Amino acid sequence: MKGSGKKRRKLNRLGKITLGSFILFCMVLTYFIWDGIAEKNAAARKNILMPTKIVENVNAKDRQSDSIEGKTNMAKEKNQDEQGLESDEQIIDPKKNDQTTNDENKKHEQELEKHKQEIEKQKQELEKRKQEIRKHEEELNKQKEETEKHKQEIEQHQKDVKQHNENSKKDQQQSEQPANEKPPVKTPKKEQPKEKAPAKTGKIVYLTFDDGPHAVSMDILKLLKKYNAKATFFMLEPNMRNYPKAVKAMVKDGHAVGVHGVSHDVSKVYRSPASFVGEMNKAIAFIQKTTNVQTHLIRAPYGSKPYVTAPFKAEANKENMILWDWNIDSTDWKMTNGAYVNSVIQQTIQFNKKEPLIVLMHEKPTTLAHLEKLLKYYKDNGYEMKAVDETMSPVQFK
Numbered sequence: 001m002k003g004s005g006k007k008r009r010k011l012n013r014l015g016k017i018t019l020g021s022f023i024l025f026c027m028v029l030t031y032f033i034w035d036g037i038a039e040k041n042a043a044a045r046k047n048i049l050m051p052t053k054i055v056e057n058v059n060a061k062d063r064q065s066d067s068i069e070g071k072t073n074m075a076k077e078k079n080q081d082e083q084g085l086e087s088d089e090q091i092i093d094p095k096k097n098d099q100t101t102n103d104e105n106k107k108h109e110q111e112l113e114k115h116k117q118e119i120e121k122q123k124q125e126l127e128k129r130k131q132e133i134r135k136h137e138e139e140l141n142k143q144k145e146e147t148e149k150h151k152q153e154i155e156q157h158q159k160d161v162k163q164h165n166e167n168s169k170k171d172q173q174q175s176e177q178p179a180n181e182k183p184p185v186k187t188p189k190k191e192q193p194k195e196k197a198p199a200k201t202g203k204i205v206y207l208t209f210d211d212g213p214h215a216v217s218m219d220i221l222k223l224l225k226k227y228n229a230k231a232t233f234f235m236l237e238p239n240m241r242n243y244p245k246a247v248k249a250m251v252k253d254g255h256a257v258g259v260h261g262v263s264h265d266v267s268k269v270y271r272s273p274a275s276f277v278g279e280m281n282k283a284i285a286f287i288q289k290t291t292n293v294q295t296h297l298i299r300a301p302y303g304s305k306p307y308v309t310a311p312f313k314a315e316a317n318k319e320n321m322i323l324w325d326w327n328i329d330s331t332d333w334k335m336t337n338g339a340y341v342n343s344v345i346q347q348t349i350q351f352n353k354k355e356p357l358i359v360l361m362h363e364k365p366t367t368l369a370h371l372e373k374l375l376k377y378y379k380d381n382g383y384e385m386k387a388v389d390e391t392m393s394p395v396q397f398k
């Protein structure tokens with residue numbers, strides 16, 4: 001029994017040691033757990049993020065590695081959070097929201113600035129256009145002024161032409177230097193419509209007498225004067241030599257004097273353009289010498305048809321001659337009994353051409369014998385009997 005008691009005490013001692021060791025182990029374990037929790041809490045306090053992560057790692061034996069891992073995880077989490085924030089809707093983050101608003105404001109401000117600039121630009125363009133309009137208006141006004149000026153110039157020119165015409169008419173009646181006589185020859189064609197206008201009324205008649213002068217010329221002039229009539233005389237050079245006083249009287253009385261050549265012989269006067277113009281020039285020279293009038297009025301013997309062909313006309317034009325035919329033939333050379341008067345009156349009434357009334361007569365006793373009847377008719381019927389002048393476009397056979 002003594003051996004079994006020793007054994008029991010030995011067992012009790014072993015149990016006490018085992019129990020003590022166990023308690024010590026438990027205490028140590030508790031300490032570690034407690035320490036671990038405390039550490040984690042501290043870490044969690046430092047960074048609010050994910051305390052669960054720490055709990056998960058609590059059981060890890062290596063505190064340092066645990067801590068490092070925790071820190072790494074935390075860093076990862078933090079990183080993820082930031083990334084998430086960036087991808088998340090901006091409204092969630094007030095900071096981000098503010099920035100967005102700022103950006104928008106900035107954007108708006110920029111747009112506003114842009115609009116302002118555009119408005120400024122448009123204003124400038126408007127101003128530019130206004131200036132252009134003003135410029136156009138000024139130009140328009142300028143043009144108006146110029147037009148007005150031109151109008152006045154034209155009017156002045158017309159006055160000048162009128163004055164010139166009157167002067168040349170005067171010159172025809174009196175006398176003038178040949179140099180000044182030339183220009184009016186070119187003007188007649190311009191003045192044609194102006195001069196023709198009165199003829200259309202049918203109240204102007206141009207009496208013409210060929211083949212003179214003659215012994216009866218002075219009586220014809222006397223009669224014309226009585227009826228306040230002016231006429232035109234186309235005279236032959238030899239007859240003018242015989243009656244120079246008549247030529248002078250014609251000019252003095254205000255009639256027009258022209259030439260009819262020299263020979264009145266078809267074979268001579270129309271032998272060539274040169275002979276035609278030569279005869280005319282000889283007669284013109286006589287008038288010039290006798291009256292000082294430089295005339296350009298000519299009438300071809302027997303009329304311009306058929307003898308005065310283009311070469312004849314060209315030659316006459318070179319000398320600025322004005323060739324007159326007629327449109328009322330009295331045939332007074334044939335109707336010696338005075339019947340020509342009624343013929344002329346009838347032709348005058350029936351006249352429907354748009355040209356001046358040009359009556360052909362001759363300086364003959366039988367013409368003079370019945371002339372008064374014709375002059376009376378014209379006067380009583382309101383006709384003005386006028387002499388042709390060099391400003392008129394001549395009536396010619398067509």
Ligand SMILES: [Zn+2]
Binds near residue numbers: 210301302
């Ligand atoms: Zn004749």
